Amino acid sequence: MTEKIPVKDVTPVKIEKSQVQITKPSYSARSRIYVRSVQGMFETIRRLFGLIMIGLFAVAPWIQYDGSQAILFDLAEQRFNIFGLTLWPQDLTVLAYTLIVSAFGLFFITTFAGRVWCGFMCPQTAWTYIFVWFEEKIEGARNKRIKLDQRKMDADKAMRKTAKHFAWVSVSLLTALTFVGYFMPINELFIDFFTFDVGFWTGFWVIFFTVCTYGNAGYMREIMCTHMCPYARFQSAMFDKDTFTVAYNGERGEKRGPRSRKLTPEDVHAKGLGDCVDCNLCVQVCPTGIDIRNGLQYECINCGACVDACNGVMEKMGYEKNLISFTSEHELAGGTTKIFRPKLIGYAVVLAIMTSLLIYDIASRVPLEVDIIRDRNSLDRETNEGLIENVYTLKVLNKSQLIQTYNIEVLGLTDPKFMGNTQVTVEGGGVYTLPISVAVDPINLEEGTQKIYFRVTTSVNGEIVESTEPSTFIFTGV
Numbered sequence: 001m002t003e004k005i006p007v008k009d010v011t012p013v014k015i016e017k018s019q020v021q022i023t024k025p026s027y028s029a030r031s032r033i034y035v036r037s038v039q040g041m042f043e044t045i046r047r048l049f050g051l052i053m054i055g056l057f058a059v060a061p062w063i064q065y066d067g068s069q070a071i072l073f074d075l076a077e078q079r080f081n082i083f084g085l086t087l088w089p090q091d092l093t094v095l096a097y098t099l100i101v102s103a104f105g106l107f108f109i110t111t112f113a114g115r116v117w118c119g120f121m122c123p124q125t126a127w128t129y130i131f132v133w134f135e136e137k138i139e140g141a142r143n144k145r146i147k148l149d150q151r152k153m154d155a156d157k158a159m160r161k162t163a164k165h166f167a168w169v170s171v172s173l174l175t176a177l178t179f180v181g182y183f184m185p186i187n188e189l190f191i192d193f194f195t196f197d198v199g200f201w202t203g204f205w206v207i208f209f210t211v212c213t214y215g216n217a218g219y220m221r222e223i224m225c226t227h228m229c230p231y232a233r234f235q236s237a238m239f240d241k242d243t244f245t246v247a248y249n250g251e252r253g254e255k256r257g258p259r260s261r262k263l264t265p266e267d268v269h270a271k272g273l274g275d276c277v278d279c280n281l282c283v284q285v286c287p288t289g290i291d292i293r294n295g296l297q298y299e300c301i302n303c304g305a306c307v308d309a310c311n312g313v314m315e316k317m318g319y320e321k322n323l324i325s326f327t328s329e330h331e332l333a334g335g336t337t338k339i340f341r342p343k344l345i346g347y348a349v350v351l352a353i354m355t356s357l358l359i360y361d362i363a364s365r366v367p368l369e370v371d372i373i374r375d376r377n378s379l380d381r382e383t384n385e386g387l388i389e390n391v392y393t394l395k396v397l398n399k400s401q402l403i404q405t406y407n408i409e410v411l412g413l414t415d416p417k418f419m420g421n422t423q424v425t426v427e428g429g430g431v432y433t434l435p436i437s438v439a440v441d442p443i444n445l446e447e448g449t450q451k452i453y454f455r456v457t458t459s460v461n462g463e464i465v466e467s468t469e470p471s472t473f474i475f476t477g478v
Contacts, residue, residue, distance in 0.1 A: 032149075033222060035132055036142040036284040040308025046119065050126040057123075058174075061181040066401060073183050079429055085362070086399050086429050090369060097358035104354060106231075108347040110238045112339075113326070114245035118231065119303030124224050127175070127217040128287065134167040142284060168218050169210070176209035222288040226299045236298065241329040242338045246302050248282075248293045248324050249332060256293075261317060275319050282306035282324060292324055302326075367400040370456045370467040379474045387417065387439035390473050394434045396456055398426040404458050408434075412452035413473060414444035438473065447477040 063070040065083050072081045080087040087094055109117060118125060139145045139160050148157055180202065181189050192198040193206060216224055225232060239245070256276035259268055265275075276293070283291050285305040290297050292306050310324040328337040375391035383389050398404050405425045410416050420436030438452070450473045457466040 031289070033287070033289040034142045034145050034284075035287055036281070036309075037136060038281075038285040038305050038309045038312075040304075040311060042304025043308050046129075046303055046305075049120045050129060053121055053123070054126055054130075058178055061178060061186045068401065069185055069187075071182060072185070075183055077429065081401060081429070084401055086367070086401055088369070088397070088399060090397075091365070091399075093361055094358070094365070097354060097361055100354045101351065101358055104347055104351040107238055108344065108351055110235055111240070111243060111344050111347055113302070114239070114243055115231075115235055115300065115302040118225065118229075118301035122301075124216060124229075125287070125301065125303065127171075127213065128221050130171060131168055131217045131221075132287075134164060134171070138164045138167065165218075168214055172210045172213035172217075173206075175213045176206045179209055180206050222299070225288055225301055232298050238343075240341070240343060242341055244326045244328055244337070245296065246292060246300060246304060246307060246324065247296065247327050247329075247332060249322075249327075250293070251332075253293065253323050265319060275314065275317075275323050277313060277317065279313055281309040281313060285309045365399075366465060366467060367398070367460060368404075368406070368456065368458065368465055368467045369397040369399060370454065370469040371395040371397070372454050372469045372471045374471055379476055383439055385439075386442070388442050388445060388475050389419075389437050389439040391435070391437045392454075392471065394420075394436055394454060394456075396424060396426055396432045396434065398428060398430050398432075400460065401428040403427050404460070406432075406456050406458045408436075409455050409457075410438055410452060411455055411468075412450065413438065413440050416440050440473070440475075442475065445473075445475040447475055449474050 060071050061069065069081070070083050074081065078089055106117060135145060139148050148160065151157065177190060177193060178186070184202065189198070189202065193203070198206070220228075251274075253274040253276035255272055255274050256278040257273050258277055258279075259271075259273060268275075282293065283289070283306075285308070286292070287303060287305065288299040288301060290299045292300065304326065307322075307324050307326065311321045314321045314323055330337050371394075373393040373395070375393070378391070380388050380390055394408065396406055396408075403425060405423060408418075408420075408422050408424065410418055417439040418436065419439065420434060424432050424434060426432040451470060452473045453468050453470050455466060455468045457464060459465070
């Protein structure tokens with residue numbers, strides 16, 4: 001026991017503040033993207049599609065049909081009016097088929113041509129480009145906007161910023177009013193809003209969607225595409241090696257680097273350089289700020305802006321175009337793209353089937369619905385004439401937008417006496433509630449319940465439209 005136990009000195013060491021090293025956070029703050037304008041074939045197509053989509057959005061609620069708003073999603077009355085077609089909550093199959101067709105249409109397009117919906121037709125992209133257009137017109141081109149934001153506030157900067165935000169708010173307000181106009185009469189909405197006679201909730205939703213549009217298209221922009229849109233996350237499940245998407249030909253472009261325009265392509269290749277001049281224009285025109293030369297990325301929205309920018313540079317340099325192009329992995333590897341492949345054919349078949357079902361559902365839809373509710377307070381009762389009477393409540397729903405006259409009759413009984421109106425007139429999109437009673441001589445009845453039917457008929461454009469609803473007639477033998 002003569003060995004000593006070693007003792008470790010654990011006296012805390014005082015660390016001076018000057019010795020502390022501050023580490024950077026593991027994430028980087030968002031850098032604002034200054035999108036550079038570009039000219040080219042894909043930019044022209046994108047602008048055309050954007051104008052069509054925005055034009056349809058802005059004009060559709062103003063169209064009149066048969067003296068009323070052609071497209072009106074009346075949530076208060078729980079009905080959607082679309083050019084003479086009135087959809088009710090009972091028409092859930094039409095909505096389901098519409099959503100399924102839209103989904104498989106998107107799957108089909110994505111499998112074939114990548115995220116072209118995002119780049120050419122998505123409302124987020126279209127409105128973002130509108131806001132960027134106002135930026136360019138008021139604050140100048142990309143370099144001028146960068147310098148404007150870097151300099152201190154002065155009269156010129158304040159005037160330009162104020163004009164830009166005024167334009168943004170104006171576009172946002174018009175967008176919000178138009179959107180709300182799909183859910184209430186748009187003529188009354190604009191008049192009431194600008195005369196300050198609008199209701200609380202209507203005004204709230206207009207302001208709410210104004211703020212949303214202003215924030216999304218003015219500030220969030222690419223954040224909506226890269227962090228909030230679920231489509232960017234699951235799109236890769238639909239991609240394959242034959243999907244057309246924006247891609248950079250690395251074998252042809254590398255090694256990248258600047259060079260004189262006087263050098264021939266042979267001289268450039270002799271120096272070990274590829275066709276990419278490393279001008280970074282493909283990055284500057286990208287609305288999401290990515291470098292397509294780093295490979296396929298989920299942030300890419302396939303707008304083709306980098307294709308137009310690169311083709312412009314290749315043309316000036318005298319090189320072959322399409323260093324960046326809409327192509328597939330198979331083509332980049334020197335193979336051939338297979339257009340007709342099982343996945344694409346499968347989506348096309350399902351899309352065709354669901355579209356056919358949607359068309360059939362709309363075409364076979366009867367613009368009439370009948371609901372019969374039996375009085376539960378009494379099973380049956382005997383009238384002064386000795387007849388057995390059952391009481392019902394009949395509801396007739398006119399699913400068209402025109403006034404209709406309906407005839408009502410009861411089937412399944414021998415010599416029934418119908419007490420109530422046998423003919424009713426219902427306004428377009430209206431519901432008529434009719435209390436009725438049916439009385440029968442007990443000689444023609446057996447004790448228990450008997451199946452009966454209420455048939456409602458009308459004439460629409462010379463064709464007989466009818467709806468038959470089953471019910472029961474009860475005789476207790478009293």
